[in-house]
Amino acid sequence: MHCSYMDAGRCCSATRIEIPYPEQLATKQRVVSEALGPMEWAPAFPSAEAGFRNKAKMVVAGTVEQPTLGILGPGGLGIDLAACPLHERPVVTAMPVLREMVTRAGLTPYSVPDRRGELKLILVTGSPAGELMIRFVLRSTEALPRLRKHLDWLREKLPNAVVISANLLPTHVALTEGETEIPFTEKQLLTMRTNEIDLLLRPGGFFQTNTAVAAALYRQAAAWASEASPRSVADLYCGVGGFALHLAGPDREVVGVEVSAEAVDGARVAAARRGTSVRFEVGDATAVEHLDADLVVVNPPRRGIGDLAARLDASHARHVLYSSCNPTTLARDLAEMPSLRPVRARLFDMFPHNHHAEVLVLLERAVTKVR
Template sequence: MKKPPHKQIQPTAVTPQGPKKGDLLELVVRDLTDEGFGIAHHESRQILLSGALPGEVVRARVTFAGRRDIYAQVLTTVQRSPERLAPAPCPRSNRCDGCPLIFWQYQRQVAWKKSLVEREIRRYTSLRGATIHDVIPSPKTLGYRNSAKLVLAGTFREPIVGIYRRNSHDVLDISDCPLHHPLINEVIKAVKEGIRKGKVPIFSPRTGTGLLRYLVVRIAERHNRAMVVLVTVERNFNEIHHLAKFIRQAVPEVTVVAQNVNASEGNLILGSQDHFLTKDHAIIEELGNISFSISPRSFFQVNSGGARIIYEKVREWSALTGNETAFDLYCGIGGISLFLAGSCRNVYGIEVVDAAVADAEYNARLNGVENCSFDAGDAAELIDDLLDDGIKPQLVVLNPPRKGCDRQVLEHVAAAAPERIIYVSCSPMTLARDLDILAGFGYRTSAIQPVDMFPQTPHVEDIALLTRDADSAKMLSQKPVATPARKSPNKRKRGR
């Protein structure tokens, strides 16, 4: 017998400008945005849906209606995609924006991420000859996050530890997030219990009162050790010391506890002052045979298994013989530099953040590596300084933040004329832009390897291999490529 059609929701009356906050709508999902939101349309307006897949029919409530963007939350799925997991690994999957793909089959996630990379790369004629490999999956699809930066809200009687909901100041509790390393969730549970027992006041942005603002947890997976940073609005000697003691008793794997003071009104999580409540000030993580010291401010990839894949792929594509000189730009705490050090003559790491350079130097000593040196400063200027000293690279590695490289940096890299460039990026869009610029300087992108560093989210990491086109480089050498960099008056001395 033919089933009767499903009952339609009668949508709330809307203004000529489109749906309003609170409206109930029935929508057909056509596609996904780069951020993993379902795309639907209503009265010629685009609606972005958290928790929806292409081809699905959903009933949703509008949660935000702005002039440009309208967001809605899925209430029920009328027609489900066959690619949807049932049940999803997380009970909050239809309410949390932190991992919008968690209800999607993993093989479909990685295929979709490859399509994102292909779309951005193929926009440029200069890149259409590049081979785009299939995405390398993450070794772990759940429980892979080795760090978490979380907001504290509520009261000491009912503390909330979580993340902000999109377009609001409401905090969604994610105490048992399936993406977290299990030890992070144990720490969160202990922190909440310690707050209750110690009656530790939680900061309220509305009233400006309270003490605790944020919780930062970092994990060293190899040895199952944890670091806890309690971010407060002022220095505190009583409640925080008791809370730190409770956390360590409840979770013995916690070997480092620090209080960070941040009284600013902005969204910056860490302030400028750290006060350690334990003898140890860092945890040690290992990737392969390389050890890394991680402090409260150290940058370290959130997926240790994925980071190792990237570092090893960079080393493989570098094709080093032991006689080369490499420049590692945006080197952070020296991860790629240390992975390359055993295969080349010298590595010169460049990073704008002084604290990261100090970490990189310490990590080199920790591993007994003597052929790496690190500088803090402007990348373009420091490249020129190295060239002026007669140091010419055969390999340059670029690993910039999401915004990509400044054009001046790319000009100076091209002027250094390395045989190979390897570009590591967390943004397919800025990667494609910068590869096209480098193509204009005589560098051909031969291959791109996507790596899934962030399962259940729309983010994807990419590694690109570029080689110097001899004919193009010869033409470019007949005209200046880069404008001379202004010398820094406080240039830091190279080496340790």
């Protein structure tokens, strides 16, 4: 696959895009299998080569009359990547409209070198049904009246934009969003239908970047869990409840724990709509008291689970499903759980064209602890 932005030297994030995709996948499989050691490996699950990213985090730069949507280059100048071929088509289609919205509403792009301006980023997420969540990350409330004034125009141009909000990030920090969210639409939940299950994403909630590959990841987890037949499941770092809702079943107690209140709110609504008894709690996954469930699911950030590994090793959990986006920290954490033996693994290529890899590992307790 070729990208005009890469060819022009405007973007270098997809560092392996020039390598044929089958070769990329084979290399990732070799690297992760060497890092994690011998176990039963299912065939790697591939991604589409283009149009697979459901979210775009576009830094806004330039001027009100000529804004750029993309990244910052040398000196803090904007590099426009509005037509990035990695984004899903509805996300790409929205970019010219959003660029015009910046001009119409007089939203001054934030200048990083000068520390002046109002609009820092535009965050766009696309659902499998083609609906959009659009969030304007602002420095202050100064531009809110102008955004509201032109909201009808935006919704007319993008009728698939069902969730629109503003986020306030007043400080000069390298963050994507702040703590305050101001809704512009009555609806504030984006439906991410995955394997016939409606997962509900609220602004600020986390969802996997690649919907199709995430669906395969959840299917595999559900299949391995079905074979293990747990009576109780604890889904730690549960996000919007992807694993928990896929692993729910008759006569099975399932609880999800997540630090993000926004994500838990969406998960609870999804569970209620589905009519399932899955329970979701707001809390620190590393400090929970649910480690004696028959099956524990962990899906941590790139830093891994840290001290939680030793607690899991000492728990009564018979199985652990560990979903990791960082094979290095995954290998470290597996070494800290000697009582739990890795028996199966599968690579899911959530992030084509770079070295990142999502791996799902099933661990089984070598000796069942007496309760």
